[in-house]
Amino acid sequence: MRLLRSTDLALRILMRLAVTADATPATRQVAADMDVPYTHAAKVVAELQHLGLVDARRGRGGGLALTAKGRTASVGAVVRTFEGEGDVVDCEGTAGMAPCPLNSACRLRGALRRAQEAFYAALDPITIDELVAEPTGVLLLGISRGPAAG
Template identity: 75%
Template sequence: MRLLRSTDLALRVLMRLAVTGENPQVTPTTRAVAAAMEVPYTHAAKVVAELQHMGLLETRRGRGGGLALTGAGRAASVGAVVRAFEGEGDVADCEGGAAPCPLSSACRLRGALRRAQEAFCRSLDPLTLADLVTEPTGPLLLGIPVRA
């Protein structure tokens, strides 16, 4: 299974904020996070907006503003974040393209792939951001320069 770019970025943003959250003086901006993660600002802004909508992070404008994890963000299940960004769609695009798959009415693969996708997310459910940023990941994340 391959994650969408937005899912990958959401997890990386949350992980970065989880380690900087230990220092309240460091509140990176969306632009700074985008630069540190080497992604377009517009892409990072969409992901940050969705994470804010989900209640996982808060944004503050103006002097001293930036991004910070909420309590819900610190306790968030990685599986729940992946589900939210990946959506309810099927792994295989059985109805897309010029001609839909002729097996779509009796295909067993589609259901098997859906079950595998859910098993993948279920395996991530017990993980929290805190689990992801323990040694050696946390110190490595702190080494990525992000300027407020």
Template identity: 75%
Template sequence: MRLLRSTDLALRVLMRLVVAGDSNPTTRDVAAAVDVPYTHAAKVVAELQHMGLLTARRGRGGGLALTERGRTASVGAVVRAFEGEDDVVDCEGTSALAACPLRSDCRLRGALRRAQEAFFASLDPLTVADLATGPTGPLLLQISRAL
């Protein structure tokens, strides 16, 4: 399974904020730290704020801060929110692709759905805070200080 870029970016933003402590980096700071365009980071930050995982304040003394909910959020829940829970394959078809003639009696769709759910379930016990433990946290801080 391949994650959307926005999902990957959301996880990297959250990881960066776990190690931020009280520094409250700006969206620009975080974008630079994780090496992505500011506009992409801003869209992801807006979605994470909407989800209640971080707060964003403008102006002097502003910046981004992880909420307690964001710190304890399940990685599986974050990935589900960004990826959506649609089927892995589109059996109904689109304007460019005809509907699959096997859709009424196909076992592939169910197997892929179970595999997708197993992927999400394997991420469920992991929290956002867990992502920044071990060697990852100090590395994130080192990268941020280098900027």
């Protein structure tokens, strides 16, 4: 299974903010630290803010901060939210593709759905704070260019 780029970035942003509790980096800074386009990071930050995982303030003295909910967020829940509902494979056919001829009697779709849920279930008990435990937290601080890297 492959995660969407936005899912990967959401997790990395949450991890980055979890280790910089004493600083509030701007979205541009986080995007630069993660080596991703600002516009992509801004969309992800907006969704994280909507979910209550990140506090984002504009202007002087503003920046991004991880909320208490963000610290204890389940990695599985974050991944589910960013990946969205849907099957691993497109059996119905889209973008000029015909529906799968096995669609009415296929066992693969159910097996893949169960595997997908097992993947999420394995991530459910893990929190963002657990992801940044040593030695990861030190490495995250090393890639930060903001005040917390000092």
